[in-house]
Amino acid sequence: MTKNLTPTIYDVATAAHVSIATVSRVINNLEKVKPETRAAVLEAIDALGFVPKADARARAIRTQRRxxxxxxxxxxxxxxxxxxxxxxxxxxxxxxxxxxxxxNSKHLNSYLDTLPLTGNLDGLIILSLELTDHYVQRLLDYHLETVLVEYPHDLLCSVEIDNEDGGKQAAGYFYKKGLRRFAFVGDTSTAEYGIHPISLRLNGFRKELTRLGAKLPDCQILIAPYDINKTREQAVQFLQNQELPLAIFAATDLQAISIIQAARQLDLKIPEDLAVIGFDDLDMAEYFNLTTIRQHLDESGQIAVEMLLSRLNNPGRPVQISKLPLEIIERGTA
Amino acid sequence: MTKNLTPTIYDVATAAHVSIATVSRVINNLEKVKPETRAAVLEAIDALGFVPKADARARAIRTQRRxxxxxxxxxxxxxxxxxxxxxxxxxxxxxxxxxxxxxNSKHLNSYLDTLPLTGNLDGLIILSLELTDHYVQRLLDYHLETVLVEYPHDLLCSVEIDNEDGGKQAAGYFYKKGLRRFAFVGDTSTAEYGIHPISLRLNGFRKELTRLGAKLPDCQILIAPYDINKTREQAVQFLQNQELPLAIFAATDLQAISIIQAARQLDLKIPEDLAVIGFDDLDMAEYFNLTTIRQHLDESGQIAVEMLLSRLNNPGRPVQISKLPLEIIERGTA
DNA sequence: ATATACTATGTAAGTCCTTTCATAAAAGTA
DNA sequence: TACTTTTATGAAAGGACTTACATAGTATAT
Structure with a gap:
């Protein structure tokens, strides 16, 4: 006696002892149906709680705000x-x-292929992923309102930060503290196309040092993988050959933390022997008492939403770009 | 040469010289389609301006896939x-x-009121939230397949851990290391109803200590709020009055980390003066070299999904419960 | 070279509903 | 009464998709 959870037109037909065609006619009240038959059908519909499922769903999905x-x-x-x-x-x-x-980017692209078609989305936010012109065009063609975070594009709204300026701030901060020997730690992941934020951070750091009359030779740039332990090991090796005191700017907080661990392992004093500035200001940065460049991560998401919703309400506005400020958060490591 | 105004999947198939099945696969990106084929199909879709009809689609799939x-x-x-x-x-x-x-729980309840009706969901997973009998019954009545994680209920599937055993393991570990002075740190948040995991951890810890002939007096239990800084401050105060060496079991990794920070501030040696065991094994635990009770957080989510999907495929099975094992991860703090 | 294991694709069946067409019953007409 | 017309209904085809199953084609192993 398994009750059908989602009755179909067939169930109604059976219950009312008529054909599905008749049920359909009742529902769409197109043609003449004998009043008694119609009543019987309606009764069955009520009893079963039938609602033309497919359409209902399609409608529901269309009106759903997503x-x-x-x-x-x-x-x-x-x-x-x-x-x-x-x-x-x-x-x-x-x-x-x-x-x-x-x-991976293949995966991203397959979403970008299908989401504008079947996604039933009102809007889309893309976090920290780079789009090719082709896919940007696709989003535009299908009128799927989109906001990019971190990797901007001329034709779409975006929330971004000034990575170069971040590097610059780190350099300036170190310099003002009297430090004169510098290093940089970044990861190996390079953008598949376009410009990578990490390289921008490095650029800004280096440029500002140069402007201040200091320098950052290539041998002072450590490219480490995205793995804490490996990064720590590499950092230990790297640090052993360094004259102290040294100032390291890490492209991300996670890498900064690896550096700190390496320094502890070598019994270096932070910030006296080794000053470290990270980038991001993750929740974790506070736990590590890490001096870092805050990039307002949570806010970036919030602003992206606000921008998207305002565009949904006022379509056709020109492309908007929001540049979030960077801010150096002074804690214990530099 | 009137072009069909509303092209169907058949038109696309013809244009791309493939079968409708392949077109369908492309727009749903379910299975493997050769990249070139996919590209050809997408091109045809673009050229024809094809957009799948939502109602037909809904009719054919008759599940939400959500x-x-x-x-x-x-x-x-x-x-x-x-x-x-x-x-x-x-x-x-x-x-x-x-x-x-x-x-908050009001918020939770409002979701539970509406989701079974209008959520268009195939299944629901509830993480770390406790349900009242009333809402459990509601989910059952509306046949919304649900899996609970962390807070189980007799009538629903769940993924859980043995919190008491976690406390027991910590106690045993400390004791075996020769430690004889103990403390516990937990948070203030108590369950609105039912039993709180934190209290279970404490219970297990205390029971096992008692069994081993040690004790955990109430004054050795620090109840700290969910804020790192405040917890650290309280921990500093707490630790100053303690005889060393001391073994602290923290109800969560986050609190263990606060303890470690407090210890550093007081120049206590870890693990010699102060041994710390956390609970969770967050990603962060590794960064802090924290010895902790791993509760397989990621796995809990994965298993919940597997359980849910298997139930969707075999409805009407009896309620399933999965108990994940706890495991002590030995690192540097104890 | 042959056997085996995948991959990508197509064929065809299935989904739930609408609509066309045929027909039995009822009603109207001569 | 016999003959048309009307009306109510069902059988079945169609619509726009998804998907289980089968197979040709390629890759890999022996």
Whole structure:
């Protein structure tokens, strides 16, 4: 006696002892149906709680308010914090948050292929992923309102930061503290196309040092992988050959932390022997008492949402770009 | 040469010289389609301006392909790691991930009121939130398949851990290391109803100590708020009055980290003066070289998804419960 | 070279609903 | 009464998709 959870027109037909065609006619009240038959059908519909499912669903989906977020898989805390900002901003709105995590650019592209078609999204936010012109055009063609975070594009709205300025701030801060020997730690991941934020941070750091009359020779640049332990090992090796005191600017907080661990292992005093500035200001930075360049991760997500919603309400506005300020947070490591 | 005004999947198939099945696969990006084929199909779609009809689609799939996750707002990393497990498991499936973050139980209840009706969900996962019988019954009545993580309920599937055993393991570990003075740090947040995991951890810890002939007097229990800085301050105060060496079991990694910071501030040697065991094994634990009880957070999310999907495929199975093992991860703090 | 294991694709069946067409019953007409 | 017309209905085809199953084609192993 398994009750059908979602009755179809067939169930109604059976219950009312008529054919599905008749049921259909009753529902759409197109043609003449004998009053008694119609009554019987309606009764069956009521009894079964039937609602033309497919259409109902299609309608429901169409009216449902949905914002999609494409994000790199939650490996790095920075993505999570951005996402947190998105969730926070979306919370009080009637929009649903649909998450698409991607692990590589192929994966991203396959989402970009299909989401504008079948995604039923009102808007899209893309976190920390770079789009090719082709896909940007696709989003525009299909009128899927999109906001980019971190990797901007001329034709779409974006929330971005001035990576170069971040490097510059780090350099200036170190210099003002009287430090004169510098190093940089970054990761190996380079953009598949376009410009990588990490290189911009390095550029800004180096440029400002040069301007101040200091220098950053290539041998003082450590390129380490995205793995804490390996980075720490490499950092230990690197640090052993350095004259002290040294000032290191790490491209991310996570790498800064690896450096700190390496320094502890070598019994270097922080910040006396080794000054470290990170980049991001993750939640974790506070735990490590890390001096770092704050890039307002949570806010980036929030602002992206606000921008998107305002565009949905006022379509056709010119492309908007929001540049978030960077801010050096002085803690104990530099 | 009137071009069909509303092209169908058949037109696309013809234009791209493939079958409608392949077109369908491309727009749903389910299975493997050769990149060139996919490109050709997409080109045809673009050229014809094809857009799949939602009602037909709904008719054919007659499932939502949507899994909802209700989670406390991403404040604590443990929720994020659970969510990460969910996302990882859902990634390769055709299911969409819809996130509902809640900040209090009223908020949770309002979701539970509406989601079974209008959520258009195939299944629901509830992370670290406790349900009243009333809402459990509601989920059952509306046949919304649900899996609970962390706070189980007799009538629903769940993924849980043995909190008491975690406390026991910590006690045993300390004792075996020869430690004989103990303390516990937990947070103030108590469950609104039912039993709180933190108290279970404490219970297990205390019971095992008692069994071993040691004790944990109430004055050795520090109840600290969910704030790193305040916890650190309180911990500093607490530690100043302690005889050393001391073994502290922290109910969460975050609190263990606060303890470590306090210890550093007081120049205590870890693990000689102060041994610390945390609970969770967050990503961060490794950075802090924290000895801790691993509760397989990511896995909990993954298993919840697997359980849910298997139930969707085999409805009416008896309620399933998965108990994840706890495991002590030995690092540098104890 | 042959056997084996995948991959990519197509064929065809299935989904749930609408609509066309045929027909039995009822009603109207001569 | 016999003959048309009307009306109510069902059988079945069609619509726009998805998907289980089968197979040709390629890769890999022996």
């Amino acid at each position: 914002i999609g977020v494409i994000t790199p898989f939650f490996t790095a805390p920075s993505f999570v914090q951005r996402l947190r900002g998105v969730a926070a901003a979306l919370g009080p709105t009637p929009y649903e948050l649909v998450i698409y995590t991607v692990t | 899994i909802g996750v209700i989670t406390p707002f991403f404040t604590a990393p443990s929720f994020v790691q659970r969510l990460r497990g969910v996302a990882a498991a859902l990634g390769p499936t055709p299911y969409e991930l819809v996130i509902y973050t809640v900040t």
